[in-house]
Amino acid sequence: MQNNLDIMQTTRREFLRTALGASTMLAFSPAVPGFLGRAALAAAAGRQDRDSVLVVVQLSGGNDGLNTVVPYEDDAYHRNRPTLRLTAERVLKLDSGLGLHPDMGAFLRLYREGHLAVIQGVGYSNSNRDHEPAMRDWHTARPLETLTQTGWLGRAIDRACKAGRTDVPGVFAGPIPSPFGLQAEEAIVPAIKSLDQWLPAPEWAAASRPDPQGSAAGAPGNANPLPDFLRRATLDASAGAARLRAVLEGAAATGPAPYPGFPLARTLQSVAQLIRAELGIRIYFAELGGGGIGGFDTHAGQAANQGALLRELSESVAAFLDDLRRDRLLDRVWLMTFSEFGRALSENGRRGTGHGAAAPVFLAGGGLKGGLVGPHPSLVDLDADAPKFHTDFRRVYATVLDRWLGFDSLAVLGERFAPLEVAI
Amino acid sequence: MKEQAQIDNRTARWENLDDPSWAWAPYRPDAQRPWSLELAAHLYRRAAFGANWGELQQALADGPELAVGKLLRPKAGAAAFNEAYDAYENAGTGSEGGAPAWWLRRLIQTPCPVLEQMTLFWHNHFAITNARVNNPEMMCRYVHLLRRNALGRFDVLLESVLDEPAVLVCLGARANRKARPSLDFARSLMEQFTLGPGRFSEQDVQGAARALTGWFVSQGKAHFIPREHDQGAKKLLGREGDFDRKDLLRLLLEQPATAQLVVRKLHRWFVSETASLPDALVAPLAADFAKDFDAGKLVETVLRSNLFFSGYRQKIKSPVQYAVGLVRGLEATVGTVRLAADLADLGQDLFQPPTLKGWAGGQHWINRFTLLGRARLAEELLAGSGPYGGKLDPAATASKYGQSGPEAASRFLLQLFLQGDLPEKTRQALLAGQAPGPAQGPDSLRRFGALLAALPEWHLA
Numbered sequence: 001m002q003n004n005l006d007i008m009q010t011t012r013r014e015f016l017r018t019a020l021g022a023s024t025m026l027a028f029s030p031a032v033p034g035f036l037g038r039a040a041l042a043a044a045a046g047r048q049d050r051d052s053v054l055v056v057v058q059l060s061g062g063n064d065g066l067n068t069v070v071p072y073e074d075d076a077y078h079r080n081r082p083t084l085r086l087t088a089e090r091v092l093k094l095d096s097g098l099g100l101h102p103d104m105g106a107f108l109r110l111y112r113e114g115h116l117a118v119i120q121g122v123g124y125s126n127s128n129r130d131h132e133p134a135m136r137d138w139h140t141a142r143p144l145e146t147l148t149q150t151g152w153l154g155r156a157i158d159r160a161c162k163a164g165r166t167d168v169p170g171v172f173a174g175p176i177p178s179p180f181g182l183q184a185e186e187a188i189v190p191a192i193k194s195l196d197q198w199l200p201a202p203e204w205a206a207a208s209r210p211d212p213q214g215s216a217a218g219a220p221g222n223a224n225p226l227p228d229f230l231r232r233a234t235l236d237a238s239a240g241a242a243r244l245r246a247v248l249e250g251a252a253a254t255g256p257a258p259y260p261g262f263p264l265a266r267t268l269q270s271v272a273q274l275i276r277a278e279l280g281i282r283i284y285f286a287e288l289g290g291g292g293i294g295g296f297d298t299h300a301g302q303a304a305n306q307g308a309l310l311r312e313l314s315e316s317v318a319a320f321l322d323d324l325r326r327d328r329l330l331d332r333v334w335l336m337t338f339s340e341f342g343r344a345l346s347e348n349g350r351r352g353t354g355h356g357a358a359a360p361v362f363l364a365g366g367g368l369k370g371g372l373v374g375p376h377p378s379l380v381d382l383d384a385d386a387p388k389f390h391t392d393f394r395r396v397y398a399t400v401l402d403r404w405l406g407f408d409s410l411a412v413l414g415e416r417f418a419p420l421e422v423a424i
Numbered sequence: 425m426k427e428q429a430q431i432d433n434r435t436a437r438w439e440n441l442d443d444p445s446w447a448w449a450p451y452r453p454d455a456q457r458p459w460s461l462e463l464a465a466h467l468y469r470r471a472a473f474g475a476n477w478g479e480l481q482q483a484l485a486d487g488p489e490l491a492v493g494k495l496l497r498p499k500a501g502a503a504a505f506n507e508a509y510d511a512y513e514n515a516g517t518g519s520e521g522g523a524p525a526w527w528l529r530r531l532i533q534t535p536c537p538v539l540e541q542m543t544l545f546w547h548n549h550f551a552i553t554n555a556r557v558n559n560p561e562m563m564c565r566y567v568h569l570l571r572r573n574a575l576g577r578f579d580v581l582l583e584s585v586l587d588e589p590a591v592l593v594c595l596g597a598r599a600n601r602k603a604r605p606s607l608d609f610a611r612s613l614m615e616q617f618t619l620g621p622g623r624f625s626e627q628d629v630q631g632a633a634r635a636l637t638g639w640f641v642s643q644g645k646a647h648f649i650p651r652e653h654d655q656g657a658k659k660l661l662g663r664e665g666d667f668d669r670k671d672l673l674r675l676l677l678e679q680p681a682t683a684q685l686v687v688r689k690l691h692r693w694f695v696s697e698t699a700s701l702p703d704a705l706v707a708p709l710a711a712d713f714a715k716d717f718d719a720g721k722l723v724e725t726v727l728r729s730n731l732f733f734s735g736y737r738q739k740i741k742s743p744v745q746y747a748v749g750l751v752r753g754l755e756a757t758v759g760t761v762r763l764a765a766d767l768a769d770l771g772q773d774l775f776q777p778p779t780l781k782g783w784a785g786g787q788h789w790i791n792r793f794t795l796l797g798r799a800r801l802a803e804e805l806l807a808g809s810g811p812y813g814g815k816l817d818p819a820a821t822a823s824k825y826g827q828s829g830p831e832a833a834s835r836f837l838l839q840l841f842l843q844g845d846l847p848e849k850t851r852q853a854l855l856a857g858q859a860p861g862p863a864q865g866p867d868s869l870r871r872f873g874a875l876l877a878a879l880p881e882w883h884l885a
Contacts (some may be wrong), residue, residue: 147596147608149779166791180555186784190793197769200799200878203871224698229787230880237795269615279792382694 016314029333050406053275053366055284055320056153056333058179059243059313062131064306065342065359065387068104069118069376073097076379080346084302084353094118101172101313106318107362114370115321115360117328117422119396121377123358123389127341130355130411131293136342139181141413152282152397154184155412156405160282161187165356166233171274173267176291195248195270199241244277264288272323275333282405288313296339300350314339317364324366327403331366334404338393344385356386361396367404369423395420440730444708447731451488462623463733464845469885470694470739471495471727472537474749476876477825477840482677492727496575496720499535506530506539518558521761524774527567528767531748542723543567544744545693547774548584548782550617553592554775563592563775573760575720578686578713579677582617586669588639595780598641602654605633616780617749618676621684624661631660635672677717683710687722694726696735697786703733723833737845739885740789743770746798750805750877753840754816755824762811766804770797790883802877806870818873833869834858837876845881 067084070091071077078085092101092108100108110116118189124143128134137143141152148159153170160169172178172191182189192198251257251273259265267286274281288309289295298305317335324330342359358377400410400416410416428716434665453459464483472495475483483491509530514520531540545655549571565586572583583590592598597609610632614624616760638653639646661675676682687710693702713722727734741749743765751758762776771794777783808814821840822833834855838846846854857871876882 161788164787166795168791168793171793183778185779185781186788188788188791188794190791190797191769192793198793198796198800200796200803201871201874203875224736226698226738226787226884227880230740230790230883233790233792233795234878234880237792237799240488240792241796 013079036066036363039107048245051282051332052404052406053282053284053333053403054400055268055271055286055333056181057313057317057335057337058181058285058287059309059337059339060135060287060289060291061296061298061338061339062134062341062343062355062366063296063309063359064298064302064353065356066345067302067306067340068101068310069094069120069238069360070099071097071376071379073100074379076345077095080379082347083351084347095372101307101310103307104185104314107314107364110314110318110321110364111131111370115207115366115368117368117370117373119363119373119391119420119422121358121374121387121390122338122361122396123341124392124394125389127357127383127389129341129357131340132298134355136180138338138340138393139179139183141372141397149183150185151179151181151286152412153181153285154187154189154252156401156407157187157189157283157405158184159411164229166236167280169281170285172285172288173271173274174285175263176287179287182285183334192270192274199245200281202245205254205387233413240277240279244274244279247273247276252257257319257326258322259319260312260315262312262316265319266310267325268316268320272329275324275329276327289317298343298352299354300352302352321364321366334363334365334368334400336364336396336400337362338396345379345387346385354385357383358389359386361393362421363396363400367424369424373420373422391420392417400422428444432503441701441734442704444705447705448709448725448729450860451726451733451794453488453569457733460847461839462492462736463488465843466733466736466770467491467495469741469745469749471541472752473531473541473745474753475549475840476753476755477821477836480840487734492724495538496724496727498539498673501538501553502536504531504532505506505535513564514561517564518849521764523564524764524768525760528744528748528763529757529775531744532751532757532760535751538723538727539571539574541693542719543571545569545690546574546581547857548670548693548785549689550591550776550783551592551777551780552588553777553779557590558595559590560775562588562593566590567775571717575723578717578719579673580717582677583670583673586613586639586673587646589644589646592639592641592646600633600637600639600652602637602652605630605637605654607633609633611634612780614676617681618685619679619766620681623679628658628661631667632672635660635667636669641671659855668789677714680710680714683714683717684720686710687713688723690696690726690733692785694723694735695732696738697740698738704705722755727791737881737884740786741883741885742783742785742789743767743769743772743794743798744774745885746770746877746883747801747805750841754821755823756816757813758805766797766801770794770801774785795878795883798883799874799878803874806873806877808867816873817870819869821861823867830858830868830872831855834872837869837873841876842879842881845884846879850879 025137066077067086070086072086072088072091073162086101090102093099094111107116128137137152140148142148157170168190170182170189171184172189175193178189178191257269259269262306264286271284280410295305295309321330324333338361339359341356343353343356374391377390381388394413394417398409398415399419399422401407401412403419440760443854461480461484464480465475468479509526512527513523516526534540547567552566554560557563569584569588589798595609595612597606607629613623614628614632617819634654635658638648638650640649643682653668655666657664660667660672661676661679665671684706687706688701709725747763747767771789772783804810805812806816819833822836825836827833827836854875858868
């Protein structure tokens, strides 16, 4: 926590320096323009705010949980998967007769380091097995309400937006359109395809900096608050852009961070840069599988496709965590994966699998208890040929909201779900 | 201080804003409140997405009465223009992003911008989204209906909207069966379209849902199937009877809350986002509106009023207004497929309002990223090359009005877009950068324009 405070104070100092030119003391003198004084007060009040970050990675298409976290000692598994089964020799062994897919070596390392929790058997009652409605259920977190207009993260973001502040509590990062999970009622949730896209020319930062002497002293009564609001917002945006530019230039100077060449890795690298730039973003959403009915939908030729995607996932996430660790940011970040459903136990005739139900969810990062959470679902007591859930996915959501982000999960989810004990 | 004082001084002279008869009375310039370039630009920003220099000068010469009148009366060729664009839009629905791109092009080129402002207003009021409808043809039909009635009768619009398949599909009301009345549909109709939140009970929702039974969407059309209509007695808003949809709409329109909701929303849309309208000011206008539900007349009253001209810079531009105002001001047009995507990134995806409540607007438009994105968009729109191909040329616009050379052209741009609303120091600093010298290149005026468009004041409508 000491680190976090240092970082936040540095940022605040930097904010005021950027805002006021040379003299930080100006902020506290009675002559200071109203809007700057208030900005300084708001920054000071923000000291109590948490700065934990959640990164959600969607695995589009329905990832086969059984070949991700493999019950390699279970006869039923081997019987039902004549060609797709992964044997004891091939899996990367965890505990309790379970092993990771052989392409997930990077996740095995995170697991051993205590930075990976595997929450097993996650799903929900009467779970849908069509891609679109199932994904919608995971996005809305309200499976029974077909008209829900907002996503669970969108609702969390709306609630985190404070009046008069211009922080952006959540963003989507990646090349596809923003997923519905981020749909908010009021907040505008940026979709970041590339960081350049949001950086105007450097001369803008200088020119757009409002002149404090020429600015509003919070006029009393019913005077128009908007000019003042926009001046603060512009100042704040130009300070944010300057920090982001400094992070990008710093990275260019020290050479590229060691990320693999996967698209997900590039996205997570941008996320790490945004975290460093201290823009107040608490929630990031990224995607693997290509959106739509994604690459995890392995009805045929599953082995090669799933293996490639799981390698991209594990190596990208591990590189991201290593990158954060270098700047001692790891303890501020959790990354959570999910997919709209797992897959059926029985292999089909095309070396693939059909749509299923429960599957594991990964949590990676600092500040969490690594290891297996909950038992592996039975392969005998099935839900129409697929593993049954024992942990409602909204318990996972409640965990990251209540225990990690410090948001009120009841307000976001509309019901109280018991969080899992995975936070340290 | 100066800056705020400047903007506030323009409103300080508007004294009797609590008095409805004064607030809604037409603005008549006098020595205290003279007609000015600022007020002409205010009128055009609110009613017409912004003005070009010719329009501003004409409005200044015309005075408010004539200027508002010209904006409200359809120009020759307006109907033909809109018919042509309806056809383009219908043809464009096949390609991705086609419909929003055509709408943006219409916003840029329309001879009747008030009609488009009101079409957007109704799109925000009946906030149907293609994210749920997933059918661009249906969505275009729905927006065309909004446009045809945008300045017409609200009661007619309301009933026609309920005949639109897009609306029924979006509200989850494809099939309103006698055995399964759609409570969500009824609730949306009352909460979003008519009475507003908190003005009805659960019993009213049930009664309304039953009154709406019998309506189905099939083959892209709304149909009434009599045997699926619940003919029994319903309790609704303190009344009881065998109400059908027509009765329901009549009852909803009879409630003062419906006209009040429209008046409140229209005030926020055209006049001010900084304070909600006091009941005393809502009442007379709503009562008048409820007599005939003539939206055109209501808009005219608002746009002519003292209150309207007092709301100076009390709104934040939507992304659409931000971009379209720039493009219209420079009397050019740009590729709108790209523009539609960029504006969606800034939070305004036409045909896709975020929820049934429409776009939250106001300060919600602004955050760190959207401000950076707006600055970046202005840069790209004004750049001599790049994604928008250099179609906007501020030097050419300035020279059209006889202002050549970097300094004169810069002053022209300041007058065109910001009038006197910059602190003198900022103004001087900006102009100093445009003084003749080695830094001046052919693109310097383009960069100057982009800097202006990123100023805090620029985002105020």
